[in-house]
Amino acid sequence: MAPEPKQPPEAARPVVTMRDIAAAAAVSQSTVSRVLSGAETRVPIAERTRERVIEASRQLGYRPNPLARGLRGASTNLIGAVVRDFSDPFFAEAIEALVKETMAHGYNVVLGHIHPRLEEAIPLTSVLETRHTDAVILLGDLRVHPQLLADLRGSQVPVIGLWQGTGQLEFPSADTDDRAGIRAGLHHLADLGHRRIAFVSAELPGEFWVREVAYTDFMRERFDGVPADYVQRCPNTLAGGDAALRRLMALPEPPTAVATSTDLLAVGVLHAAHSLGATVPEHLSVVGFDDILISSHTVPALTTSRMPTAKLVSYAVDLAVSLSRDPEASREPSLQIFEPDLVVRDSTARPYRG
Template sequence: MREPGRNPTIRDVARVAGVSVATASRALGNYGRVSDETRARVQAATEEIGYRPNSVARSMITRRTNTIGVVCADISSPFFAGVVRGVTDEAKKAGFDILLVNTDEDVATEREAIALLMDKRVDGMVVSAADVCEVAHLATAQERGTPVVLIDRISSMLSADVVTVDDVRATELAVSHLLELGHRRIGILAELRIEREADWQTLLGPGLDRDRGELNASAARLLGYLRAHRAAGVPVDPTLVCRTGTYEVDGAVECARQLLSRSDRPSALVTIDNVMTVGGFRAVRELDLDLPGDLSFVGFDNLDWTTLVRPALTLVEQPVHEIGARAAQRLLERIAGDDQEPRRILLPTSFLVRGSTAPAAPAAP
C-alpha cells in the first residue's frame, strides 16, 4: 500500500510485485525481456497501488508522447465537433490522447496554438487551417519532425495530407438541382471572411478554373455555385451573392434578411455551411416566407434540426465523423513512419432532396 499523501512510484510497484525496478520498468514500458507471468504481476501491482507512469519520463525513452494535437477552427460548430469526435475515436483505439485547441478562424491564434502543441511535444497534428494561404507555421512544424494532416481545407502552399470533401462539386450539384427546377435567380449566403476573397468576382471568367487549394472552404463553395451557372448557360447576378464577412449566425441572419426583403428577391437560396444555414433559415422565418412556395431553400450539413422543421430542408450532407477518423488514421500512419507522398483524400458528399425545394413559379407575362 502507498503512504497517504504520496503518489506511488515505480519503486513501489517493484516492491509490491516482488521484482526489481528495472524489471518493473521493462514490463510497463513494453521493452526488453519480461515473462508473461511477471508482466501480469507488475500490472496487478500498478492497479493495486494506483500507480500511473510518468508520461514525460516515458517520452524521453520512446521519443513519443502518444498525444495528437487537434487545431479546430470553431469547436462550437456541430461540423467541427463531429470531426473532432472522429479523430478522438480513432486515436483512442491506437492508445493516443488528444490535445484540443480552438482558433476562432484566426491565423495569429492558430500560430500560438501550433507553438503550444510543439512545446507539448505532440506526435502529430490534425489542423483546420484558418487561411489556406498562410501556412508557414505548419510547414515549420513539419520541418521539425511533427507530421500535419489538414481537414476541411486544402492548401496548395503546404505539402501535407488532407482529408475533406469536394466543396466545389458539392455546391455545384446543389445549385444544378435548383437550375433544373427552373430557378434562374438563385441567391447564395457565404461568409467569405478572408479580405482577399471579398472581391469574389475575380472568380468569374478564367477564375472559374482556379485550383481548389488556393481557396478557403467558403470561396470554394461559391466557385461551385458559379460553375453550375456557367454549365447551365445562366448569367450570374452579382447582387444575389450575399457576403456576411463573419462566421456568425447574426451576420448571416442580417445578410439573408436584406437579400430576401428585396422586391426582386431570389426564387431560391443556397447556404454554404451550417452557420449560414441557421442564419438563412432564421431570416426566412422572420420574414414569414413559405418554403417552398415563396422560396426554395438548400442548406449545408445534415444537422438534427433540419429534419424537425416543416418542411424538412433539402441539403448537402458531409461525412463528418469519417473526415475526422480518416484524418486520424492518416496521421497515425505518418507517426508510424510512412514517408510516401502526401495524399489528397476527397470523401463523397450526399445531396438529400426534401421538402424545401420545388419547381420555380412560372414567370409573369
Template sequence: MYWGQVTLGNRTITIRDVAEQAGVSQSTVSRVLSGAETQIPISQETRERVQRVAEELSYRPHPGARALSGKGTGLLGLIVREINDPFFAELIEVVSNMAKEEGYDLVLGSAKRDPEHALALRDRMLDLRYCDGLLLCGDLQESPEDHTFLAKMGRDHRLVSVSRGSKQLVGNTPSVAIDNRKGVFLALDYLARLGHWRIACMNAGRVGDLWERLEAYSEFMRDRFDGGPEEYVQLAENSYKGGYEATKCLLSLPTPPTAIFAMDDVMAIGALGAAIDMGWAVPGDLSIVGFDDMDVGTYIRPALTTIRQPMEEISRKAVELLLKMIGGEVSSDPWPRLFLEPELIIRDSCGPAADK
C-alpha cells in the same frame, strides 16, 4: 483532454510525491508507470502499491517524459479554428472517437482564427512533445499567397490538414478534404431541376473550403444560366446571424431569388429564420440548401436539404494518415491528398420554383 494540472495542496503533484507515499525510489515509479522492462525485478506487490498511490493522487506521467524515454505520448493534438463553431464541435467528437479506437487520447486547442495562436499551440504540442502528431482543422485568418504558416506548422512532418480545402490552404502538406466543387454542383443541379434559375448564395469571404464553394457556384451559374446578378452573392459572416441578415437583404431586392444556396448549414438555418420572419413560405416561396449536414438540420422545420460531408470518414482517414506519418509509413513525394465524396441529402426545405 484539456490542458491542466493535478495539485497537492497548492502545488503540482510530481513523481517524487508518488515515490514518497509508496516508499520506493522515483526510478521505480517511472519504470512501473511506463511499463518499461527492467533488469532488476520489481515485485507484483510493489507494482500494485505504486499504481494504487498514483491513482489516489491522480498522478499522470508527463507526456514529454514518455517521449524522451523512446515511447510515444499516446496523445494526438487537434487544433481547430474555433471550438464553438457547430461544424467543428461535431468534428471534434468524431475525431476523438476515432483516435480512441486507435489507442490515442486527444489534446484540443482552439486557434481562435489566429495563425500565430495556432503556431504557439503547435510548439507546445509537438516541440515540447506533448503529442505525437497534429491535426489542423479549418481556415484561419491567413493569406493564401503566404505559405510560411504551413511550412512552420508542418516542419517536422507530423501534421495533417483537415477540411481546409484542396488548394490555397493546403500547400505542401498531407490533407483530407471534401470535394467542394462536386458538392456545390450536386446542390445547384438539384435546384435547377426544380425549375430554379434565380439562385443566390451567401459567401463568408474566407479562403479554404468556403472559397472553393463560391468558385464552384460562380462556375455553375455561368455555365448553366450565363451568370446571375452580382447582388445575388451576399457577403455574410458564417453564423446564424450572418445568414439571417444576408437573407433579409436578398429577399428585399426588386427581383429576389427563388432559392438560396448557403455555404454551410449554420448560414442556411439563419436564412430559414429570416424567410419565415419576413412572411416567406419555405419551400413554397423560397427554397434553401445548406452544406455540411449538421445534426441540427434534421430537427428544424422544415428539415434542411443539404450536402453531407462524410464526417466519420473524414475523421478516420485523417487519424489513419497521421498515424502512418508518425510511424514513417508515408512517402512525401508527394504527400497524400485525400478527397472524399459529398452526398445530396434531400429533406423538406426545397420545392419547385415559385415567383413572388
C-alpha cells in the same frame, strides 16, 4: 504557539511547469527540457547550469508529466488536434468524430485552439519539441497563421491536414469535393424548376471561395449568368445568413431559391424567411452545405450536401498513426478527396406559382 498552516491537498497544488523552473533558474525553457530529459546536446550544458535547474525543480516540487514518455522516444498514444474555430458547429462535430476515431485506435486527443493572436494559442512548439503527441491533425484552413505552419513544418511529428482550403498544400491532407457538393444542390433546385437562385457565401479565413465559384460557374452554364446582387457575402454566423436573406428579398426581383455555402448560414436564412413571411419551401427553397446535426431538426428540415466527416477523420487518424509508427514513410504533401452526398429534406420544392 500558533498551529502551522495546513498544506493544501495534493490535488489543489498548482502544477509546476518547465516554464516555472526556467524562470527560477534563469535559463531558457529548452535548457530545462534538455536537463530534465537527460538528452544529449550538441553544445554541452555547463555543470553549474545543470545543477541550478535541478535544484529549482526540487524546490518547486516539479513532477514530470506522464506524457514525458515521449521524451524517451516512446509513443504517448496522444494525437494533437489544432482547431481553427471551436464556435463553429461544424468543427464541434468534427472534434467529436476525431475523439471517437482516435479512441478506436487506442489513442486520446489533445486539443488546441487558434486564437486571433498567435501568442494566445496553445504553445504547440513546446509540445512538439518534447514529443507530447505522436502526431498532429489540423482542422480547418490555418494559413492566416503562417508562424504556426512554419513551426509545424519544422516539427518531428507527422502533421495531417483536414479542410485546408485552396492554398498550397503543406502536409498530407484530405478534403471534400466542394464543387461537386454545391453543384448537386444547384442541380436539385434547377430540376425543380427554379431559375432565380441566389447564393449566400460565408467569409472564412484564407481565400476560400471554391463553393462560391462553383455557384457562379453553374449559373453561367445553366442560365447564362448570375443576376445582379444574387451573391451575398457575409460572416459565417446565424446573423450573417439572416441579414443576407433580408438583402436578397428586398431586391426588385427576389430569388425563389437560395443556396448557402454552410448550414450555419442556411439556418440563419430559414430564420429570416420565417420573419419575412416567405414560407419555406412554398415561397422560398433553401439548400445548405455540411449537414451539421441541427440541419435535420430545423423547421422545415434542411436539404443539404452532407460532408463525409467520418470518412475524412478516419483517413486522417489512420494516416497519422501509420506515419507516427514509421519514421521512414513519406510525409510529402498530398490530397485525398472525398465526395459529399445530397440529402433532400423538406426545405426545397417547386417554385411558387401563386
